[in-house]
Amino acid sequence: MNDADFLLGLLRRWSGTWVAHSEILEQAQLQLGHGLTVHSRASDLRRRGHVVACRVESVGGRKQSFYRLSLDAADGNGSGVGPMPSPSVAPSERLFEMRKEPAWH
Numbered sequence: 001m002n003d004a005d006f007l008l009g010l011l012r013r014w015s016g017t018w019v020a021h022s023e024i025l026e027q028a029q030l031q032l033g034h035g036l037t038v039h040s041r042a043s044d045l046r047r048r049g050h051v052v053a054c055r056v057e058s059v060g061g062r063k064q065s066f067y068r069l070s071l072d073a074a075d076g077n078g079s080g081v082g083p084m085p086s087p088s089v090a091p092s093e094r095l096f097e098m099r100k101e102p103a104w105h
Helices: 003-013 021-032 038-047
Strands: 051-059 062-070
Touching: 003 021, 003 038, 003 062, 021 038, 021 062, 038 051, 038 062
Parallel strands: none
Antiparallel strands: 051 062
16 A cells, blocks of 8 residues: 555545645654655646545644545535634544544534
């Protein structure tokens, strides 16, 4: 599995949920044993035809990127990008918990 396939699998497991860049990196470290360049791997996935959206938000006064895989390119506004909830990502939250709801409430 290459890094782009890893990212695709991670985003598919969260099916349309916005995922923090920091959480993606943490999961890569835990599961692959190394980090990855998320924006470049997202670009690779886009070239393969996947709709991967990126949003940058201010979280705790710092800029944080969030990524989302759209399973349907026309999910309401035709862009594959729906509205983003206001994040308050707790550092202790982990993707491998596989919750249905996003990491923020």
